[in-house]
Amino acid sequence: MGPIDRAAxxxxxxxxxxxxxxxxxxxxxxxxxxxxxxxAMAICAYIRNGLVRYQRGVIRGDGPYRVGLKMENGWxxxxxxxxxxxxxxxxxxxxxxxxxxxxAIALELSETPFRM
Amino acid sequence: MERHVLVVYPHPDDExxxxxxxxxxxxxxxxxxxxxxxxxxxxxxNMGKPFFANRxxxxxxxxxxxxxxxxxLGIQDLRLLGLRDKTVEFExxxxxxxxxxxxxxxxxxxxxxxYYPGFAVHPDHNALGAAAIRAVEKxxxxxxxxxxxxxxxxxxREKLGDPDVIIDITSVRDVKMAAIRAHRSQSEAMxxxxxxxxxxxxQREATLxxxxxxxxxx
Numbered sequence: 001m002g003p004i005d006r007a008a009x010x011x012x013x014x015x016x017x018x019x020x021x022x023x024x025x026x027x028x029x030x031x032x033x034x035x036x037x038x039x040a041m042a043i044c045a046y047i048r049n050g051l052v053r054y055q056r057g058v059i060r061g062d063g064p065y066r067v068g069l070k071m072e073n074g075w076x077x078x079x080x081x082x083x084x085x086x087x088x089x090x091x092x093x094x095x096x097x098x099x100x101x102x103x104a105i106a107l108e109l110s111e112t113p114f115r116m
Numbered sequence: 117m118e119r120h121v122l123v124v125y126p127h128p129d130d131e132x133x134x135x136x137x138x139x140x141x142x143x144x145x146x147x148x149x150x151x152x153x154x155x156x157x158x159x160x161x162n163m164g165k166p167f168f169a170n171r172x173x174x175x176x177x178x179x180x181x182x183x184x185x186x187x188x189l190g191i192q193d194l195r196l197l198g199l200r201d202k203t204v205e206f207e208x209x210x211x212x213x214x215x216x217x218x219x220x221x222x223x224x225x226x227x228x229x230x231y232y233p234g235f236a237v238h239p240d241h242n243a244l245g246a247a248a249i250r251a252v253e254k255x256x257x258x259x260x261x262x263x264x265x266x267x268x269x270x271x272x273r274e275k276l277g278d279p280d281v282i283i284d285i286t287s288v289r290d291v292k293m294a295a296i297r298a299h300r301s302q303s304e305a306m307x308x309x310x311x312x313x314x315x316x317x318x319q320r321e322a323t324l325x326x327x328x329x330x331x332x333x334x
Binding site for chain 1: 159160161162163164165166167170171172175200202237238239240268269270305309
């Protein structure tokens with residue numbers, strides 16, 4: 001993974017458009033957030049291997065970046081993305097890392113299911 | 117000296133951070149240690165500093181790190197339960213307890229080390245600790261191991277009192293540090309912070325001198 005190249009991510013998003021694709025989307029501030037700060041609560045949500053199809057996928061922002069995927073009946077949205085790669089299996093992996101290098105958000109697309 | 121120690125924790129690195137010194141003392145004394153590790157920490161946030169793992173490579177990275185840490189600690193019997201990070205509390209607790217029970221019947225440990233249910237912050241910690249204790253309950257009273265629980269919630273001393281088991285691990289400090297370094301994806305950021313933040317360093321140093329437990333009365 002390396003810093004997002006917006007044009008390259010846009011090309012990758014275009015390649016998945018109009019196909020059934022498996023989605024991994026998550027955001028988290030860590031299971032210890034509530035313990036380590038009086039004012040915080042631990043937050044995490046993820047969906048793994050959601051099967052989705054979008055007509056239009058767009059990356060915006062100057063970094064960290066936002067991605068919106070427009071589906072026939074809804075939207076998928078992610079904010080805070082900093083890094084990306086297309087891995088050896090052709091999957092588009094995007095993540096947002098904080099200053100400590102910890103993952104705070106991930107948005108991934110694949111034509112085959114992600115490993116469980 | 118124990119006959120056999122069974123360690124039950126959900127994430128690769130729990131064994132090191134919570135009990136690395138205790139485990140090293142047991143293996144040095146010649147006591148066999150079996151580690152039943154629940155998940156591969158697939159959903160961890162730490163990716164190394166600078167990060168070198170991603171969400172999809174993390175489980176393989178963490179399994180390798182776990183095996184290296186077990187080698188450092190002298191654990192020769194590592195067993196993976198194959199659960200998924202963050203989902204342990206949603207599994208069938210009786211079935212999970214039965215899987216732990218099967219290992220206890222096989223190894224007949226004299227001591228079980230796990231997390232104190234309700235006082236270990238992460239839902240996976242609390243759920244696997246509860247399953248391990250449920251497994252002990254299923255054994256006849258005269259076959260039950262002693263149960264030592266690690267706890268670190270903000271309210272653990274207020275609600276449980278002071279820990280009754282205090283293990284001086286200074287003689288195996290280097291072993292615990294080696295195991296911490298083996299969990300590179302999880303520990304690099306922490307070790308970097310220890311270098312620059314004296315208060316944080318002092319807090320972490322305490323965990324290299326002493327490990328504490330509460331005996332769970334089943």
